[in-house]
Amino acid sequence: MRAMIVALVLAAGLAPAAAGTSPVSVRVDPTTVSTSIGQRFPLTSTVRNDGDWPVSGLVAHLNVLSLDPDVYVDPEDWSSQRTIYLDPVPAHAATRLDWTVQAVNSGRLVIYVAVTATQGTDAVAASNTLRLAVASQRTVEAGGILPLALAMPAAVLLLTGFAGYRRRRLR
């Protein structure tokens, strides 16, 4: 089912503008990224107006989904700015949008951009996909934090002991 959704999205993104459909198309670059969890990377999308008239009121929205059904993705965690309201795009012109995304989930994921207009059409133009491979990285473990968890109270205890020793010496 997920593969079918992906295929439909791909088809919509690559299909040329036909009569009666929106003249707007969108494309993302790069199309593949390999990174590790927590890393930020740039993403560029190009919104093109292939029509003969300028198009205004366009809204671009960034989407993230996981190809692993066990991984919950909240797109808001990936980018704090997921919606961009575009200026009017002249006829036969393109606008470039820059996004900064941070990989907060590991595994295989897909990012795409959808564009629609605030009025005048129900069509949604979806981009090609950015195939993302995010390696997990476990930086925190119980054994690693144990020295810190013990050393900090020990250091404060040492200071407390010193203060007590000073008090006893002054009696």
Next chain:
Amino acid sequence: MAGVDERSVGAGRRPWMVVADRELRDLWLAGRGLPLLLAYTVLLSVTSYLVAANQALNFLEQREAVGLTLQLAVAVGALLVLLGAADSVSGERERGTLESLLLSPAPRRALLIGKAVAALSLWAAAWIVSVPYVWYLGRGVDVVGSAAASSLVVGSLLALFLAGYGLVISTIASSNRVSLSVSLFVLLALYAPTQMPTAMQHSWIGELLLRLDPFTAGLRYLGRLVINGHGPGQDAGWLIGPLVAAVVAAAVALTVAGRLSLQGGDRA
């Protein structure tokens, strides 16, 4: 030897510095400062260890672990500041050491400022202690620097607010017990909005309450920056409440300083 009038013109340290020096020594060398810090450090250690022992820790949970640590640091640090400030004047009054202070020519305001410095040092110590934990828990998730800086800002505003508030209560309370009770009650009241149902929190009145309450506003800002990865300026509006609270509390405390007396509530 210089006479009393000659000496009074800028010879020694400023009175607030003299008082602050004395209060800091009393707190950290002879008093409860280190035992309180030890209890706080143990709390952080236990919390961090339990978090790190979670085998399923992923990136977001790691950020949330950092967020939890910072919320603990801010909350406990603020509590320590409040306790220190609430005891500062009323405690001296009950221990019989206030009269000697009032007999000095130091302005009353200077006495309170010195005591505020000592109370605020509890927050400074709490923040410093939290940094290694934040560093460890935040490794690899690109959050350590922003978390440490934002917690310092938020915690300092809250600490200043509570120091001022605690000093006001301590100055006018009739006893140390009253001072501590009232202070803790208000602290609990400030925490209360965090327990509102989610739906109510998103309503306009809920959001207004959360923004007005310096505690919830500060913790909300911290959470959005650390857990949600927002930029420092993105949610800066949430810092208005803590900033206003800090300024107002400090101003009221300095004004109330003139009422510092042997009997709580009476004019000096």
Next chain:
Amino acid sequence: MAEGLALQAKGLRKAYRGVVAVESLDLEVEAGTVLGFLGPNGAGKTTVIRMLSTVLRPDAGWFTVAGVPGDQPIQIRRRVGVLPESAGYPPGQTGEEWLAFHAELFARTRGDARATARRLLAEVGLAERGGSLISGYSRGMRQRLGIARALVNDPQVVFLDEPTLGLDPSGQLQVLELMGRVAGEHGVTVVLSTHLLAEVEQACDRVLILHRGRVVAQGTVAEVAQRAAAPRRALVKVPPQVRVRALEVLTACEVGAVAGGGDRRGELVLTMPTGVTPEDAASLALGRLLEAGVPVLGFAMEGGRLSDAFLAVTRTADGRG
């Protein structure tokens, strides 16, 4: 403002929540005087000291201390030293640290403050314990430390509120001797608030008796004792077998009221009238007894002391006199 006055007050009044502690106090104390401040519990002594030292603001009246009017409290505090009645001391500080801290509050530099602290500790006999925590000090040591604190700013006026409270007799003596040395060597005006009348008689130039917030007597010790019409008594010891004869002789000479000594059969108590000096009355009584051939085994003057004056004036003020 009169020259040479260390303390001056007119119409000072203070009430706590409707209860009048000091009714209307008028006071003039010359510089260099050691003033004994007497009064029963609740008379208002501590309240007066706190008003004059600017710790409390009076509800009415005006005052000057060391020539400085009461509306300049900071200037007054620079010139006075106070040993409060129920002074507390921080247990976690050493005596030297605590003194140096207060010295710094009087605008001394850190080095000067430490030197002042050491000097004062030596002066009050605590030089060897200055580096010890105050928590280890005895009560007498704390009182001496408090006196040192009262001197830390080289004051012109020193208020000592019950400095011997809770001390044993030797401790009381030490404190009084110290106070005398302070008054003599530093030339300060001392106000000694105490219950111990013997202390005032011994150490003070002048005395002021306060009762229920009002001054009921003030002057030199002798003036107060005499002005207060303290009854003078003499205890006359005669052989028991001539006791009745002695009673008749003393009654006949009308030198005063005579009463038996109760169970002590050989003793008679002679109360002398106020219009006669005790010396004249004693001479007359002894002379008549000897003329009558009554052997006098002992003759001791009693009364005429400050304690009697104190009781007399306070009872009069209570309406019991």
